[in-house]
Amino acid sequence: MQREKKYFYFELIYQSTRSHARVGRIHTPHGIIDTPNFVAVGTNATLKAIDNNIVNDIGLQLMFCNTYHLMLQPGTAIIKQAGGLHSFMNRPRPIITDSGGFQVFSLAYGTVKDELKSKGTKKLDNGVLSITEEGVLFRSYRDGKRVLLTPESSIQAQKDLGADIIIPFDELPPYHIDPKKLQDSLLRTHRWEKRSLDAHLENPQQQAIYAVLHGGIDKNLRRQSCQYLTNLPFDGFAIGGSLGKNHQEMFDMLSYTMPYLPKDKPNHLLGIGDLTSLEPCIKLGIDTFDSSHPTRVARHGQLLTNNGTIKILNSCNKTNFQPADPTCPCLMCTKFNRAYIHHLFKAKEITGLTLATIHNLTFMVNHMADYRESILNNMI
Amino acid sequence: MQREKKYFYFELIYQSTRSHARVGRIHTPHGIIDTPNFVAVGTNATLKAIDNNIVNDIGLQLMFCNTYHLMLQPGTAIIKQAGGLHSFMNRPRPIITDSGGFQVFSLAYGTVKDELKSKGTKKLDNGVLSITEEGVLFRSYRDGKRVLLTPESSIQAQKDLGADIIIPFDELPPYHIDPKKLQDSLLRTHRWEKRSLDAHLENPQQQAIYAVLHGGIDKNLRRQSCQYLTNLPFDGFAIGGSLGKNHQEMFDMLSYTMPYLPKDKPNHLLGIGDLTSLEPCIKLGIDTFDSSHPTRVARHGQLLTNNGTIKILNSCNKTNFQPADPTCPCLMCTKFNRAYIHHLFKAKEITGLTLATIHNLTFMVNHMADYRESILNNMI
Numbered sequence: 001m002q003r004e005k006k007y008f009y010f011e012l013i014y015q016s017t018r019s020h021a022r023v024g025r026i027h028t029p030h031g032i033i034d035t036p037n038f039v040a041v042g043t044n045a046t047l048k049a050i051d052n053n054i055v056n057d058i059g060l061q062l063m064f065c066n067t068y069h070l071m072l073q074p075g076t077a078i079i080k081q082a083g084g085l086h087s088f089m090n091r092p093r094p095i096i097t098d099s100g101g102f103q104v105f106s107l108a109y110g111t112v113k114d115e116l117k118s119k120g121t122k123k124l125d126n127g128v129l130s131i132t133e134e135g136v137l138f139r140s141y142r143d144g145k146r147v148l149l150t151p152e153s154s155i156q157a158q159k160d161l162g163a164d165i166i167i168p169f170d171e172l173p174p175y176h177i178d179p180k181k182l183q184d185s186l187l188r189t190h191r192w193e194k195r196s197l198d199a200h201l202e203n204p205q206q207q208a209i210y211a212v213l214h215g216g217i218d219k220n221l222r223r224q225s226c227q228y229l230t231n232l233p234f235d236g237f238a239i240g241g242s243l244g245k246n247h248q249e250m251f252d253m254l255s256y257t258m259p260y261l262p263k264d265k266p267n268h269l270l271g272i273g274d275l276t277s278l279e280p281c282i283k284l285g286i287d288t289f290d291s292s293h294p295t296r297v298a299r300h301g302q303l304l305t306n307n308g309t310i311k312i313l314n315s316c317n318k319t320n321f322q323p324a325d326p327t328c329p330c331l332m333c334t335k336f337n338r339a340y341i342h343h344l345f346k347a348k349e350i351t352g353l354t355l356a357t358i359h360n361l362t363f364m365v366n367h368m369a370d371y372r373e374s375i376l377n378n379m380i
Numbered sequence: 381m382q383r384e385k386k387y388f389y390f391e392l393i394y395q396s397t398r399s400h401a402r403v404g405r406i407h408t409p410h411g412i413i414d415t416p417n418f419v420a421v422g423t424n425a426t427l428k429a430i431d432n433n434i435v436n437d438i439g440l441q442l443m444f445c446n447t448y449h450l451m452l453q454p455g456t457a458i459i460k461q462a463g464g465l466h467s468f469m470n471r472p473r474p475i476i477t478d479s480g481g482f483q484v485f486s487l488a489y490g491t492v493k494d495e496l497k498s499k500g501t502k503k504l505d506n507g508v509l510s511i512t513e514e515g516v517l518f519r520s521y522r523d524g525k526r527v528l529l530t531p532e533s534s535i536q537a538q539k540d541l542g543a544d545i546i547i548p549f550d551e552l553p554p555y556h557i558d559p560k561k562l563q564d565s566l567l568r569t570h571r572w573e574k575r576s577l578d579a580h581l582e583n584p585q586q587q588a589i590y591a592v593l594h595g596g597i598d599k600n601l602r603r604q605s606c607q608y609l610t611n612l613p614f615d616g617f618a619i620g621g622s623l624g625k626n627h628q629e630m631f632d633m634l635s636y637t638m639p640y641l642p643k644d645k646p647n648h649l650l651g652i653g654d655l656t657s658l659e660p661c662i663k664l665g666i667d668t669f670d671s672s673h674p675t676r677v678a679r680h681g682q683l684l685t686n687n688g689t690i691k692i693l694n695s696c697n698k699t700n701f702q703p704a705d706p707t708c709p710c711l712m713c714t715k716f717n718r719a720y721i722h723h724l725f726k727a728k729e730i731t732g733l734t735l736a737t738i739h740n741l742t743f744m745v746n747h748m749a750d751y752r753e754s755i756l757n758n759m760i
Contacts (some may be wrong), residue, residue, distance in 0.1 A: 022513050044727040045720070051731050053715050075697065075725040082701050090715050130394060318454065335433050335470050339462060340425070343454040347424040350730055351431050 002190045008164070008235055010287075011264040014376050019373045020258065026038060026236075026266045028094045028205050030086060033061045035266065036282045036371050038364040039096065039275055039290035043069050045079075045089040047295055047361070049353040051126030052091045053205045058330075058358065062094045062165075064290040067157050068103035068149075076160035083175065084162030085302040094362075096165040096290070098194070102240070103307040104138050105172035131250060133188065135169070140272040147288075151195035159205055167238060170212045175242045179218070186221050189214050190228050197232055206233035206235050210268060216242040217253050226260030234238035236266040239286075243269075247277060261285075273364075282371055294364050298356035301345045304363045310338075312356065319344040330362035331355065387614055388544070388588040390646040390667075393755070394756050400638065400665035401755045406616075406646045408544040408587050410466060413441045415646065415661045416751050418653055418744040419476065419670035423449050425459075425469040427538045427741070429733040432471045438710075438738065439745050442474045442545075444670045447537050449528075452522045456540035464542030476545040478577070479534040479592075482620075482650075484508060484518050485552035495620055513568065515549070531575035539585055547618060548576030550592045555622045559598065566601050569594050570608050577612055588615035590648060596622040597633050603629035606640030616646040619666075623649075627657060634664045641665075653744075655684065662751055663760060674744050679738035681725045684743045690718075692736070697722040709734065710742035 001173030009301065013023040039062045040047055042057070047055055047063070065085060072075060082088035085095055107127045114269040125244040129137040135150030151169040158166040169192045172183040192261030193233070195210055200209045211229040229343065239257060261267050266287045274292020280287065294304060305325040310317070312324070319340040321377040328334075331357040332341065374380045393403040406413040420427055423446045427435055437442065446463060450456060465475055487507045499587070507518040511711045515530030553565040573591055580589045591609040595601030606668040609617065619637060624630040629651070641647050646667045653671020661669065674684060683690040685705040690697070692704065700718040703752035708714075710737040712721065724732030754760045 043725070044729055046724060046729050046731040049730040049734070051711070051716075051735055053711060055562060069727070073727050074719070078699055078719060078723075081699060082717070087721075088717075088720055090720070273618070297607060318460060319458055331431070331433060334433075337468075339454070340468055340470070342469075343424070343458075344426060347449070347453050349424055350429040351426040352729060353733060354429070357432055364750050 004129075007206045010264060012263070016375050016378055016380060018282035018378060021282050021371075021380050022285060022287070023375045024266065024287060026094075026287070027197060028208070030094045030164050031061070033094055034369075034372060035287035035289065036278075036368055036375075037061055037288050038294075038368045039064050039268075039288050040295060040364070041066075041088075041290055041292040042311065043292075044073070045070060045085060047357065048216075049295075049350070049357045050361070053087050054358060056091065056093060056359070058211050058362050060093070060361060062288065063091060063094055064093055065089075065097050065163065066100075067097045068100035069159065070097075071100060071147070071157050071159060072140050074322065076157045076161060081164075084160075086162065094165070095163040096159050096162075096210075096268075097161050097163040097167065099169040100149050100157065101136070101154065101166045101170050102172050104136050104149060107141070108264035119153070126373075131171070131190075135192075139187075151192045153200045155196050155199040158207070158260070159200075159203060162205065163207065165208045165210055165236070166200065167210055167212060168193040168200075170214065170240065172241065173214075173216065175216070175245060177216070182216055182218065182221065186214050186225060190225070193229065194232065194373060197234065201233075210236040210238045212238045212240035212270070213257065214241035217244045217249050219256050222253065222257045223260060228259060228268070230262055231259065232260060234265075236268065238268040238270050243272065250277070251280050251284070254281060258285050265279045275367075278367075278371070279380065282375075294360040295357050298360040299353045300354070302327050302357060302360075303341075303356060304360050304367075308365075312338065312341050312352075313345050314342075323361075324359065328359065328362060329367075330359045331358040334350075340347060387586045388481075390616070390644060390680040392643070396758055398758060399663035399760060401662050401751075401760050402665060402667070403752045403755045404667060406474075406648065408507070408588070410472060410474045410544050412430065412751075413474055413668065414752060415667035416658075416748055416755075417441055417667050417668050418674075419444050419648075420675060420741060420744070421446075421670055421672040422469075424453070425450060425738065427467060429675075429679065429730070430735045430741070431471050434738060435741070438742050440473070440741060442476055442668065443471060444654055445469075445475055445477050445541070446480075446483060446573070446745065447477045447534065447541065450482035450541060451480060451527070452520050456537045460540035460542070464540075466542065467521070473488040474545070475541075475543040475671050476590075476648075477538050477541050477543040477547065479547045479549040480529050480537065480702075481516070481534065481550045483551050484529060487521070511551070513571075515572075516551075516624050525741065531572045532579045535576050535579040538587070539580075539583060542585065545588045545616070546580065546588055547592060548573040548580075550594065550620060550622065552735065553594075553596065555596070555625060557596070560594055560698075562598060562601060566594050566605060570605070573609065575614065577614065581613075590614060590618045590646075592618045592620040592650070593637065594621035595637075597624045597629050599636050600639045602633060603640060606637060610640065610642055614645075616648065617641050618648040618650050620650045623652065627660075629666070630657070631660050632682050634661060634666070638665050640649045643733045655747075656748075658751070659760065662755075663679060674740040675737050677741040679733045681736060682737060683721075684739075684740050684747075686747075690693075690738065692721050692732075693725050704739065705743075707745075708742060710740065 154169040211234040323333040531549040538546040591614040
């Protein structure tokens with residue numbers, strides 16, 4: 001049954017008997033994504049500080065690119081003219097793009113963190129000009145031009161980009177929101193997602209489309225969102241919206257949300273990829289995670305290892321001539337020692353950012369392979 | 381005769397009959413440098429934006445590191461403890477370090493360009509506290525500490541670094557200088573270089589030492605400098621000091637200086653590596669050139685090719701899906717198109733800086749190989 005669309009389907013390899021953790025394979029037109037897996041974020045069609053050739057060598061199976069940024073620079077028409085995102089950025093493996101909605105709204109409300117800090121007092125700033133049933137009118141951060149983003153225009157942009165997995169247009173309500181407003185937002189998001197799906201189905205173009213489940217941390221709304229969206233012919237399900245103000249709220253929300261998702265389709269947790277969250281989420285059955293966290297902290301000199309995070313700028317690394325992680329197969333760990341990386345960061349050399357990014361990405365790729373191995377051995 | 385020091389000697393392969401251009405090989409403990417050749421500048425023990433593994437893959441045969449910067453960060457003691465610069469930075473091929481003098485004085489007088497602009501009105505700023513027969517007292521730009529740099533301490537620093545080629549401590553007088561002061565500076569530089577040589581010879585450590593010829597654009601002083609320094613047992617000769625205010629002054633100076641240099645030893649032109657200067661200098665018999673120009677302009681989006689410089693930020697590249705240089709074997713040209721590189725620069729992605737640097741370095745390595753081929757074919 002899952003093979004009805006041969007260009008995209010989820011293959012279950014193993015279901016743990018100890019938890020909801022599962023090992024699978026997402027088949028796409030650009031190859032396989034083994035799950036559970038980490039999805040690195042290359043906002044502008046590149047990860048920061050490393051080129052797509054290295055990313056491919058490291059073995060990253062799915063990269064996340066941001067439609068909002070690419071719409072504004074270089075513009076999706078140019079990427080279409082280049083033959084799509086894979087060709088433009090020279091990535092032979094799978095790509096996922098988002099709808100642009102998340103960026104528009106997070107620019108408006110600030111980050112989730114900012115919004116939490118403001119306790120709901122932060123209002124839409126003037127980046128977002130209006131939100132109507134039609135869509136969102138906002139001002140480009142690049143040239144000040146007014147841009148109308150609608151379900152249809154977001155899908156069109158994602159058709160131009162041509163990623164393997166696309167995402168319907170949704171509204172990202174803030175964490176602090178009046179319950180009635182959250183309910184209204186959910187219903188509008190559902191209408192927008194349905195319009196996105198319809199626009200997509202007019203020309204599937206061998207792309208898959210994941211619904212985005214909303215409802216914040218309201219149990220009833222999450223259930224309502226799952227019930228509505230899983231009854232539509234989406235190819236997978238992403239868990240979006242507000243995920244709660246701390247890890248526990250997120251785990252609770254996932255615990256009551258995950259059972260509503262169909263087992264024969266892949267799911268994705270949007271924007272989460274810190275090491276603490278991974279295992280509990282995997283045990284709840286999450287297949288893929290995207291996060292800019294591992295690559296961002298790399299640029300601040302935080303090197304991820306199985307024995308904790310190395311802060312390479314710490315002075316204890318000044319005369320440590322051992323590799324950051326002797327068990328790591330990456331370029332940084334096999335060719336350079338801690339003292340040298342410490343020096344590169346002290347001297348503010350770009351090379352340090354690149355090497356640390358290579359390391360953290362390699363770590364994440366291997367870390368997820370380890371989780372798959374553990375599940376296959378029924379250890380988690 | 382040139383084999384008296386087996387760990388370092390110059391082997392002449394071919395002397396053009398059309399000019400003073402020559403093809404040779406400099407043998408060092410870390411391998412061969414084919415000449416004429418380009419020497420890239422990796423101030424802080426890395427080229428900016430690319431790691432030493434890539435530099436090695438590209439085939440750069442000699443890298444220039446700056447003693448002044450490495451003394452202040454991480455400190456030469458740490459590099460010595462790491463087993464020297466080759467081990468610290470993981471570069472298996474030849475390295476040259478300078479004495480630190482150039483940076484101390486150029487920080488004091490500003491760049492040659494600044495100094496030329498100021499027409500000699502710019503005085504020593506408070507970075508340099510005093511210049512005496514002993515050496516130069518200056519304030520560290522990193523922590524404000526007072527540092528005394530002398531011929532002996534510069535050589536000791538370079539012993540700690542352990543490069544294949546080291547440089548004696550010299551004074552860099554400004555272009556606009558009273559002739560008497562230039563003469564005095566020259567004599568002091570000669571005394572400093574002799575002290576440097578003596579310090580070096582106490583413990584050669586398989587390093588070669590190049591004298592630095594001075595005299596500005598004064599014919600008599602240049603001759604005097606050549607005569608004094610070539611009578612000392614230096615392993616090679618670098619042309620330093622003020623090289624004139626424009627290309628013509630430099631070519632004139634080289635025309636009357638080069639005949640005084642011994643043919644059986646390698647020579648080096650300090651700080652010059654722009655494409656316009658290369659051929660005329662090669663014809664005058666220059667063996668090696670160091671310059672940060674190709675890597676610096678890369679970071680401004682200027683891509684060097686045999687058909688001129690491509691300014692990748694020009695809007696004509698926005699929808700050009702061809703490689704920057706279809707004949708270039710580098711990662712940037714074989715894997716990515718102009719529109720993508722243009723986009724990376726527009727989006728201010730570090731990846732663009734890295735790819736452009738890889739390209740320009742590859743270009744320089746191949747460009748110099750082309751010059752050697754032309755000389756071997758007696759075409760220049």
